[in-house]
Amino acid sequence: MNCHPTPAQTPTPPLTPSGTSERAHPLDPPSAAEITLAVATARADGRLGERTRFWGAYLDEHHARRVIAGEEPAGEVRIGLVAMDYSGSAAWEIDVLLGADPRCLDWRPVDPRRPGITSDEARAAAKACRESPLFREALAKRGIDDVSLVMIDAESMGGFEPEKYKGRRITWGTVWHRTTEEDNGYARPVQGVIPIIDMHTMEVLEVEDHGVVPVSDEAGPLQRGGWGEDRPGLNPLDVVQSEGPSFTVDGWQVEWQGWTFRIGFTHREGLVLHDLTFLDRTVLKRAACNEMYVPYLDSNSTQYRKNFFDWGEYGAGPLTNSLALGCDCLGVIRYFDATVLGGDGEPAVIPQAICMHEEDASILWKHNDLRRGVSEVRRSRRLIISNFQTVANYDYGFYWTLYQDGRIELEVKLTGILSASGINEGDDAPYGRVVSSRVQTPTHQHYFGVRLDTAIDGDLNRLVEEHAEAEPDPELNPYGNAVRNVRTAFTKESQAARRTDPSTARHWRVESADKTNRYGEPTAYRLNIKNTTRSFGLPGSVMARRAPFIHQHLWATPYSPAEQFIGGQYPNHAEPGEDGVHVWQQQDRSIDGVPLVLWPVLGVHHLPRPEQWPVMPVEAIHLELAPDGFFDRNPALDIPDPAAVVSTDTSGDSCCS
Template sequence: MHNPPGSVSTRVHARRARTHPLDPLSPAEIDAAVAVARADGRLGERTRFWGAVLDEHFAREVMAGLHAAGEVRVGLVAMDHDLPGAWEIDVRLGAEPRCLEWRPVDIRRPGITSTEARAAARACRESPLFREALARRGIHDVSLTVIDAESIGGFVPEKYKDRRITWGSVWHRVQEDDNAYVRPVQGVIPLIDMATMEVLEVEDHGVVPVSEEPGPLSAGGFGPDREGLKPLEVVQPEGPSYTVDGHRVSWQGWEFRVGFTHREGLVLYDLGFLGRSVLKRAACNEMYVPYLDPSSTQFRKNFFDWGEYGAGPLTNSLALGCDCLGVIHYFDAAYLGGDGAAEEVSQAICLHEEDDGILWKHNDLRRGVSEVRRSRRLIISSFQTVANYDYGFYWSLYQDGRIELEIKLTGMLSASGIEEGAEVRHGRVVSPNVQTPTHQHYFGLRLDAAVDGPLNRLVEENAQAEDDPRHDPYGNAVRMVRTPLLSESGAARRTNPATSRHWRVESAQRQNRYGEPTAYRLQLPNTTRPFARPESVMARRAPFVHQHLWATVSDPAEQYVGGQYPNQAEPGEDGVQVWQRKDRSLDGAELVLWPVVGSHHFPRPEQWPVMPVDRVRLVFEPDGFFDRNPAMDIPDPSAGTDHCCGS
């Protein structure tokens, strides 16, 4: 691909030697771990794998000198459909590789692999039942049919409750290069046994015409490209301001490590600013997407996209000049494929700087002197494609100590077929015979706090009108009231814009010069709430979405906000709402924050056939962490010129 002038890149390629305990697993390490598990002799020929993960708790013990340098522990999840049986397998790599432990897992529970999804689609195309249902709609060339294997959580028919099953949403192309997602095949629902790859049945809810309107996404698909766009060059003639050593990054006082996991994709470790710790770990931990439409092809749709598919296997290879513009540093990544072989993702994570407008400014009118500093931010990003949807995760670090996560939602809306002129109560018509349903996106984030050290406390802050008239003679006084959240049972909270609600993560060990605990402020500007009835699958299956912030004490056994294995799980049996019942003290603890940001998506016709980017944000910023603005040392942009900014 042609790169715009000034767009250049460097990469951290797949490693053969580990340089740090928290480095992501390399392809060689993943393959070695699988080989050790196979050599144990318990796995048969029809074994599939769902994930290889670095044991981060053990890695930190290596960092602390409790284990030999270079020793690595890897967790595998394997499913042997010949037995049948499934296990979590702990493997030690190093001088004497071996399996440490095999823990049985319900074989229905691990996530759906891409290998399984492709096999399920083939099974549908070969099924006489499926072919007959398509023929009733005038579709006879099944090679042009697209089937997405969907998780069935909460809607497993009683007669199949002991099977590992999936269901298929069905789309049609009129030719090989057609965009299938604009042509939903309404009413056809295949149910597939993922162990045997047998199509158990095909529901047919009645023939609805398939849309004839195309939705091409390639250039020129809707006429000539818009004219008049001049080149926009991003040029850093002296190179970028960051430095990269393996997976360690330094930039403008920030230090951190870049990681990657099968479940979460991009992870950031040990973020510190100006020599002081801020976060031990940061990642998008889970994504839950419920659809709010009772139609036959939509009512089952409620997905744990990370827990049931994995962010790692869904990660894009990013293209210079398209996904990333300017002077770019890429990190390659690797994950374990369903067949047991390591898969590499080249250019999986993008690191670059951006100008971010004004950082601070004051124009002294009396003296005729203007002082202005421009802001620059460092962005670490990745993109995941979940069938029709595409999600970008952009972590930004700023020169004033602020951290922001911006989640970009784009791609294609999930659509249903409708009769011409039909009433659409739970979505929007976007094309002839096509409606896109109302749905929601919940992003369960994980922030392991380390604000000025490992021991923190959580405090909620709300605006409150002064209730003591002695302190409010003019009726205008407002206080910010701080309420410590001292135990887990009280740390399940919702946002309240009416009181400017936010949360302080305070150090339990350090104070600023004003006698306050040093702290960072957490703000959640984009949230939504469930509307499903309490007894519904959607309400019971993902209890974490009923709050906007949870907090727990750090525990290596409590890794995922929605539970370890949400696929075909009993609704609500695992996750943060269960851990909180322990009601552990949060007063001077190693805190894990679980913010839940999201979007209530009522579609617009302008989002068809592809969505312009929607954005969801989280902000984590200093709040008394410093005694003054830490960005007073940013260079004057007019230095070396006759006028401000060279004008």
């Protein structure tokens, strides 16, 4: 529901005789028509049975870039599908060529346990639990007889698959109780009840019962009025751009304040940015939050299994929110719809999935000349491209921000409801915090693996690490204040698994391999990873072995179309640590003057606070890319005086001086 009327959306593009939409650009996300045609083409091949489920449709971006380069026929589109045939216990990656003669190019078998969990499967698993006598019996012991009000979230097994179910595609359920349809079920965890479900047969294999803990009788309403009258005194704050926003949009391409880029969207990652250039110079070829890993740090019966690859096991695309003007986005907004493939093989359009708007960002630069009594100040404007995903109880916002001085920032906003466990009244929570009556929220972590395909002044880049250290030579440092900036260039993958160190001002430069500035330095962008954490999993633990990428804060590899996801292609039911960036790096390829991919890892160690219950105020974490010798001077010296933009006095002088 929108809080206010929304701007008119771009009309749906016309269809060609083949049933695909006219593509303005090879990197445009797949349309509903294209997805429909790809699925129909795969079904016509005859290999898919009646009980086929799909996990995702995606554009073959490597092929699209070959089309752009003239290495493949113009107008050719390849769509990938992931399909699971339950009746035959088989799964495939299917490459489909669209056009005048749609056809399947390749069927690559996949372990049928491995594709991610679809929303359809999660709903079916919850239904199977409600119909299970074993599950009903466990709930009855806790005084819960109306199973229609019980919520079950299907969770990936994540390295804890019982040996007796080896070879099955299984999941387990976390259980929550509502007293009414309107109740916030996540405020009432059902402790100790763990259903194990076969996701192919939708059979409840067993229900673990770890002992009765009374369910909380304390509600956690989120709706208006749930905690009393609204706080008074909040006056309207309107964002008015009487002449419209400063950006221009052509399909999925955007231009703003010297920036040009394309917006993309994938089933796995959600929002993607392509081909970012600033002042006609290339900066990034691709940017996205590539994976999210969330391990819980509590050994209790309903928490110890929790360690999720939210993107690889569920997919950011189908979890994407429709955003509402005045609620999720404020100002003069340009929305982009997104399309995903449902488990039933039908495309689903997510209206207003991506929000783009401008914001005032305070001072860009300023100097007050006290001798002359003259002040020069420029205000900063920033462009924000964002989307939001809801993963069961948690909500995550991803905000890519472009600035007028060439900086790029990724801000991840964490909010929603903390995952909770039930405890007995008066018990301690040694691995978390008590936040309500008979409710504790465990300590946990969030890791965001980011993918940055760099293009700093061209396709060929290198990675350099820099840190500060005191000059050790007393002859060069007679006053003890001289500090060197120390550079370490990485030439091989094996060198490029790095950790942050704020105590030495450690950061990284992504340098052009063949362009220099007027000072003879390679043109570059600086990468700062502002928020991260480390793993506390003991050696040999599932948490330590399952997502090795979290043990470093930055990885670097040469571009390879086969190496797409930092934690591996199919983490669901994977052998811990079998795939991912730590495996690719064993090839020890050159990263000196190559098409380079950086894999920064943002993170937060979350020891909950009672003030984050029953819903969490946003906690934000960041990374930043900033020009570092990319320009010879401040590139924002040409930004207009704010008074010239808004108003001037009768003499024409700036009222900001």
